[in-house]
Amino acid sequence: MDIRIEPAPEAQRRGKPTDESKLVFGNTFSDHMFRLDYREPQGWVDARVAPYQNITLDPAAMVLHYGQGIFEGMKAYRCRDGRIHLFRPFQNFERMNRSATRLCMPTIDVNDQLAALETLLRVDHGWIPHSMGSSLYIRPTMIASEPHIGVRPAKEYIYYIITGPVGAYYAEGFSPxxxxxxxxxxxxxxxxxxxxxxxxxxxxxxxxxxxxxxxxxxxxxxxxxxxxxxxxxxxxxxxxxxxxxxxxxxxxxxxxxxxxxxxxxxxxxxxxxxxxxxxxxxxxxxxxxxxxxxxxxxxxxxxxxxxxxxxxxxxxxxxxxxxxxxxxxxxxxxxxxxxxxxxxxxxxxxxxxxxxxx
Structure with a gap:
């Protein structure tokens, strides 16, 4: 998959958290996102890593009316020696495709999904926390974007990946x-x-x-x-x-x-x-x-x-x-x-x- 990279201008980049012990789950997001668009009959087109930005949807976008939306949850981990790990990513992308099939949405080859994520992580690797217990949360998402009122599978979709540094999910940490x-x-x-x-x-x-x-x-x-x-x-x-x-x-x-x-x-x-x-x-x-x-x-x-x-x-x-x-x-x-x-x-x-x- 050919992936275009559009770096975010320095003026638009966000300050990275300086105290990883105070990271709150789901509140902070990285500088870039991956996006891929689907249109019948072309299929998936225009793969790119772009600055993190709002997604514009028509008020009749079918995800807003008929709920064709799926996602995954993953993490990237920075090891003590600096290596970056993903944990069983193929299983996440295979599950993403099973969810897509169940909701009559198009699938994406798992190797292409992994390539997209790796490209995004290379661009935003500085956002991956350094302390054990913290990580970079990864949210691949697919939504039906076609503007149409009528119950049927959509013919246009947006697939995107956003990331953000996180600490413990529960405020209690590893406590009952x-x-x-x-x-x-x-x-x-x-x-x-x-x-x-x-x-x-x-x-x-x-x-x-x-x-x-x-x-x-x-x-x-x-x-x-x-x-x-x-x-x-x-x-x-x-x-x-x-x-x-x-x-x-x-x-x-x-x-x-x-x-x-x-x-x-x-x-x-x-x-x-x-x-x-x-x-x-x-x-x-x-x-x-x-x-x-x-x-x-x-x-x-x-x-x-x-x-x-x-x-x-x-x-x-x-x-x-x-x-x-x-x-x-x-x-x-x-x-x-x-x-x-x-x-x-x-x-x-x-x-x-x-x-x-x-």
């Missing part, structure tokens, strides 16, 4: 969070678009998330949309339960996002000889296991937070504390292993890391 089990609202149902990383899924989660926040909780734990009893995922994470010596996570049945970190956790746990089960787990089994003491850990997994220990859950206005409410041994080991691989501190036996040559 409390989650609220919603049995009133649902995020997705099987046969819907729950397994796609589409904007509407997150819009559907906002109301329950605000309810949870007002009650003092960090996240919502979603139950299935039919029987309202089988655990599916947390607001921004996949969810894991350690019951005895077994690690349990809900199966990918179409309403759960197939997380890259989720797959990494499963792979590591199996390598370490754990009994791993992808199966249905209902909320009552979860509560019973907490009360009996057989539930030794609950934690979430995702690109933003990596591993997020869960100290307690609230179900039907009753709080259930997991073990002593602290960080479990497995959650800490998984966090340290994944982060160590991402920053080049631990051996990457799975070939997960992709080095970007700056």
């Amino acid at each position: 969070v409390s989650i609220y089990v919603s049995d009133e609202f649902v995020r997705a149902v099987r046969g819907g678009v729950g397994e796609a990383k589409t904007m509407g899924n997150y819009a559907a989660s906002l109301f329950a998330a605000e309810v949870a926040k007002k009650k003092g909780f960090t996240q919502v734990l979603w139950l299935d949309g039919i029987e309202r009893k089988y655990i599916e995922e947390v607001g921004t994470m996949n969810i894991f339960f350690r019951i005895g010596d077994t690690l349990v996570t809900p199966p990918l049945t179409g309403s759960i996002l197939p997380g890259i970190t989720r797959d990494s956790v499963l792979t590591l746990a199996k390598k370490w000889g754990m009994d791993v089960q992808e199966r249905l787990i209902d909320i009552q089994e979860c509560v019973d296991a907490i009360q009996s003491g057989t539930m030794t850990e609950i934690f979430g997994s995702g690109t933003a937070a990596v591993i997020s220990p869960v100290g307690s859950i609230s179900y039907k206005d009753k709080k259930y504390t997991v073990r002593d409410g602290g960080v479990g041994d497995l959650a800490r080991r998984l966090h340290d292993e994944i982060v160590g691989i991402q920053y080049g501190e631990k051996e990457d036996v799975f070939g997960w890391v992709h080095e970007v040559k700056i």
Whole structure:
């Protein structure tokens, strides 16, 4: 793919954060962005890295009316020796294409997506933080831009990538969070678009998330949309339960996002000889296991937070504390292993890391 580079004028460039310990997730963005346009019948055209700028849309742009919008979440990590790492980027771009297919949007070759990202990172590599625990968040996005009123797949799209330096996703850092089990609202149902990383899924989660926040909780734990009893995922994470010596996570049945970190956790746990089960787990089994003491850990997994220990859950206005409410041994080991691989501190036996040559 031929990529044109339009450097931002010095006068338009932003000041980089000087204190990386004060980075807030999602508030700061780099100087440049990548953009690619799609028009039928030409296909994808005009690949370029340009100054970070507003996107102009017609008021009838179909993303605004019919929700054809998808995205991904990734990070770039600066190692102690200066190398720049991506973590399993091909899996992110493959998932982007699966989301696109589900929403009748055009796909982009994963190698072209990686080439676009690498070009952008070379231009803005100075924005990648230097401290371990901070990183450059990467947001590839695709939206339907054709101006048309009428329910059908659009014929014009914009694909773009923006980046920005980030610190910890949660203000608590690597500390246990409390989650609220919603049995009133649902995020997705099987046969819907729950397994796609589409904007509407997150819009559907906002109301329950605000309810949870007002009650003092960090996240919502979603139950299935039919029987309202089988655990599916947390607001921004996949969810894991350690019951005895077994690690349990809900199966990918179409309403759960197939997380890259989720797959990494499963792979590591199996390598370490754990009994791993992808199966249905209902909320009552979860509560019973907490009360009996057989539930030794609950934690979430995702690109933003990596591993997020869960100290307690609230179900039907009753709080259930997991073990002593602290960080479990497995959650800490998984966090340290994944982060160590991402920053080049631990051996990457799975070939997960992709080095970007700056």
